Amino acid sequence: MAASGKLSTFRLPPLPTIREIxxxxxxxxxxxxxxxxxxDLRLTDKIVRKAGNLTDAYVYEVGPGPGxxxxxxxxxxxxxxxxxxxxxxxxxxxxxxxxxxxxxxxxVHGDVLTFKLEKAFPESLKRRWEDDxxxxxxxxxLPFSVSTPLIVKWLEHVSCRDGPFVYGRTPMTLTFxxxxxxRLAATTGSKQRSRLSVMAQYLCHVEHIFTIPGRAFVPxxxxxxxxxxxxxLIQPKIEQPFKLVEKVVQNAFQFRxxxxxxxxxxxxxxAQRLESTERLLHLADVEPTLRPRQLSIAHxxxxxxxxxxxxxxxxxxxxxxxxxxxxxxxxxxxxxxDRGDNGDLSHCCPQDVLHVSxxxxxxx
Numbered sequence: 001m002a003a004s005g006k007l008s009t010f011r012l013p014p015l016p017t018i019r020e021i022x023x024x025x026x027x028x029x030x031x032x033x034x035x036x037x038x039x040d041l042r043l044t045d046k047i048v049r050k051a052g053n054l055t056d057a058y059v060y061e062v063g064p065g066p067g068x069x070x071x072x073x074x075x076x077x078x079x080x081x082x083x084x085x086x087x088x089x090x091x092x093x094x095x096x097x098x099x100x101x102x103x104x105x106x107x108v109h110g111d112v113l114t115f116k117l118e119k120a121f122p123e124s125l126k127r128r129w130e131d132d133x134x135x136x137x138x139x140x141x142l143p144f145s146v147s148t149p150l151i152v153k154w155l156e157h158v159s160c161r162d163g164p165f166v167y168g169r170t171p172m173t174l175t176f177x178x179x180x181x182x183r184l185a186a187t188t189g190s191k192q193r194s195r196l197s198v199m200a201q202y203l204c205h206v207e208h209i210f211t212i213p214g215r216a217f218v219p220x221x222x223x224x225x226x227x228x229x230x231x232x233l234i235q236p237k238i239e240q241p242f243k244l245v246e247k248v249v250q251n252a253f254q255f256r257x258x259x260x261x262x263x264x265x266x267x268x269x270x271a272q273r274l275e276s277t278e279r280l281l282h283l284a285d286v287e288p289t290l291r292p293r294q295l296s297i298a299h300x301x302x303x304x305x306x307x308x309x310x311x312x313x314x315x316x317x318x319x320x321x322x323x324x325x326x327x328x329x330x331x332x333x334x335x336x337x338d339r340g341d342n343g344d345l346s347h348c349c350p351q352d353v354l355h356v357s358x359x360x361x362x363x364x
Contacts, residue, residue: 010101011075012074012100013100015100016096018066021093022218036143036144037065038212041068047141048075050209054077057076057078057079058082060084060117060136060138062112062138062139062142063112063142064085065090065141066093069141074104074105079135080105083105085109086109095107112140112150113150117164121167127167129161133170134170136168137172138154139172140173144221147177148196155203158232169232171231173228176225177223177226181211185197185206185228188293188294189293195250198300199249202238204231205233211224211227238300240305240308244304244308245300248300248304251263251267252264256293260288260295264303266322269320280307283306284305286303
């Protein structure tokens with residue numbers, strides 16, 4: 001109820017429950033797409049409340065599925081809700097919601113990983129980056145299979161202030177596997193501290209606001225689900241290009257249980273690795289025997305600043321990839337074997353990278 005006494009709150013008319021929608025349209029979660037339906041409207045209402053005041057807001061919902069969170073958003077008295085859904089099976093149920101909320105719900109059949117939000121909402125919503133966040137929100141119960149690549153993609157958009165962030169510091173309220181949610185919000189030194197922790201926290205204020213038990217979903221996932229809220233910072237804590245920060249952070253966590261100098265050394269070609277790594281750590285004032293999870297954002301800021309300076313001095317350095325050097329060394333080994341040279345081949349394969357498994361390269 002508005003202060004003037006006029007009725008201003010929109011409420012959806014009586015509709016079939018989400019469970020009934022699932023039965024009506026014979027919907028089943030596809031395991032390969034890591035789909036899990038949240039049926040409890042008390043929980044979807046809580047997610048929407050935690051997103052903040054949505055009165056007259058423009059909301060972008062990703063992965064609406066059968067429409068549980070969609071209903072809660074519409075009942076929050078938004079100006080407009082845009083949903084992007086890849087799975088055509090869910091469109092009829094969403095269309096039913098659209099018919100019940102004329103002019104409120106816009107449905108796009110598309111992929112959230114490629115959908116462009118830049119021109120989806122009115123230009124008048126745009127705010128300066130230094131101002132309060134715009135009246136635009138991103139909300140979603142993300143399939144586990146896309147949650148990590150999607151948040152990394154959006155963090156890059158935050159860094160460039162484009163995509164969903166052309167409107168300003170657009171807040172995001174999203175679901176993740178509990179383990180990923182903990183990593184995103186993990187503090188320096190904690191066991192959950194990871195690549196994702198640093199990449200999210202140097203650009204955003206990150207809050208793991210509550211946990212939803214797995215039993216609330218259909219089908220029940222093997223893990224609980226964390227709800228995380230992101231608010232882009234006015235000033236990033238590391239002022240270097242996103243790809244450079246990503247490379248430094250990703251390499252630092254290559255060997256998460258070893259000292260940080262091991263992973264950071266992979267930034268440099270083998271011939272200069274020892275000398276360059278020592279120089280990087282010395283100039284950045286970082287103790288080489290710290291574990292990756294013990295490195296603070298301030299540590300990473302120094303490392304990125306010094307690495308940028310080294311790249312500026314050697315323009316080929318940023319393009320260096322130690323895995324490519326390893327592949328070339330292995331090809332050389334095979335060529336020498338084919339020629340019948342069965343002597344000492346240790347020079348072909350850098351010993352400090354031989355044991356790196358694929359799973360160690362993308363620590364989350």
